[in-house]
Amino acid sequence: MTKPYRIRHKASGYFYQRYNGSNLGKSGKVYMNNQSPLTMCDNEKFIRIQIRHNTLAYKALRDMLSKYAIGKDDEGEWHSTSYRVPKSEFEKEEL
Numbered sequence: 001m002t003k004p005y006r007i008r009h010k011a012s013g014y015f016y017q018r019y020n021g022s023n024l025g026k027s028g029k030v031y032m033n034n035q036s037p038l039t040m041c042d043n044e045k046f047i048r049i050q051i052r053h054n055t056l057a058y059k060a061l062r063d064m065l066s067k068y069a070i071g072k073d074d075e076g077e078w079h080s081t082s083y084r085v086p087k088s089e090f091e092k093e094e095l
Helices: 056-068
Strands: 005-009 046-052 069-073 080-086 090-094
Touching (some): 056 069
Antiparallel strands (some): 046 080
């Protein structure tokens, strides 16, 4: 049985979570099995992240992640930026 864990972005300390304004946050999603963004799609070497511009995560991470930006959504009220961040920049943190 796998110990509960979260997926942590090494450089920022933020955790991967399902989209709640941002795919990176202070608490993150707890995984109880091996089905996480790090293990899914083995042929894909990136994790796709989307961050809304009106969040604290965007203010904290926009410069750090700018080299991975793949596009902006400036329509509607939820302006956001999408990133393709290498899986190597994340790690499992057991709880």
